[in-house]
Structure formats: structure tokens, C-alpha cells
Amino acid sequence: EADIYQTPRYLVIGTGKKITLECSQTMGHDKMYWYQQDPGMELHLIHYSYGVNSTEKGDLSSESTVSRIRTEHFPLTLESARPSHTSQYLCAGEDTQYFGPGTRLTVL
């Protein structure tokens, strides 16, 4: 877990707010991923990246966006948060062998 860092770990915000979930890594992984997971449920791929300036949407439709300006960082942004975005967001690196601790997001 120490290879992938995510902040914040927990976030409670009101509807309509813009938020950015941070994901960073120190291992030089080219491939990075964002998964969405409801508590105790399966993971759904929402975004992935091959490397700098390369991002793709995953299988689950998401209103979030991502960027990959630097190899080390892969932030996920919600322009206008809604209660339906309440979930856990997991960042992973290199063949999904390394996962961050997750951000648990609650939108009121």
C-alpha cells in the first residue's frame, strides 16, 4: 500500500461542490487506474492512464474527469458533486498490483 498514496482518506461535502481526489505514486508506474467501489461491493473501473497526457474512460460511466500531467500524479475531479457520487474511490498502479488506501467520499 505504501507505493500509492491517496488524499484525503475521508471527505464529507455538500452537493454542488467541486472536489479533487489526489493519487500519487513514487514507483514510476506508467499505468494508473481509478476504481469506484460501494462498501463491500465489487470494483468498477472509471478511468485509466497509459502514461503522461494519456487518459481513458473505464467501463463504468462516471461524471468525473482525470488528468495525468506528471507520472507521479493522477488526480480525479468532480466538478459538481452529487449524493449519487457517494462511494469509495481507489487508485491503483501498474497492472493493479498496487492499490492506495482509498478515499471514502460522502456527498450530502
Place this chain on the structure above:
Amino acid sequence: AQSVAQPEDQVNVAEGNPLTVKCTYSVSGNPYLFWYVQYPNRGLQFLLKYITGDNLVKGSYGFEAEFNKSQTSFHLKKPSALVSDSALYFCAVKDGGFKTIFGAGTRLFVKA
């Protein structure tokens, strides 16, 4: 399209007994197979993976998994369960491409 199935929502086992968590997959081409464990309010921890070679893969915390090509299975096993093994376990598959597909998860309860 690739897919993975974990047929049991929950597995109950007594401490000290062997445990098995089942996983079957469907993929075109050679599969890359993974097992992860998730504790409450935590991310996923990688346990083991199969890419090629020996069908029996050994991983972290005494876990192992057996790849069976004819049955398209990759069951997770441990000879002697611990109470601390109680957690949520995910099987995942990749077909050599970019995306990893996860199963729905199996909750393991180990009773003392």
C-alpha cells in the same frame, strides 16, 4: 469479453481448518489472474498472481491459488485458517490487455 465469477458471497470456516475461496473466469487468450484481500475501510492488498508457469501459485500470508485451465478456475486456498484472515476477497482477471476485471467479492469468516 472477459469476466470473473465468485460463486460464493460468503465462506465460513473454523480456525485451523483449510479454506477455499472459489473463482472462475472467462477470457480470450491467456489469462492473467489475481487475488486481493480487503480489510474494512482499507484499499485492496495484493495476495498473488498467475501469469504463466507452475499452476500452483504461492502468495502472501500463507495463501496459495491453483490455476486450472480446463475448468477455467483459480481458487484461493490456505491450509490452516486464522481468525485474522476474516476479510473480503476479490478475484480478478486480465487478458493481457489493459483492463483488470474484478469479481463481486467473497466475504470470509473464520470462527475461533
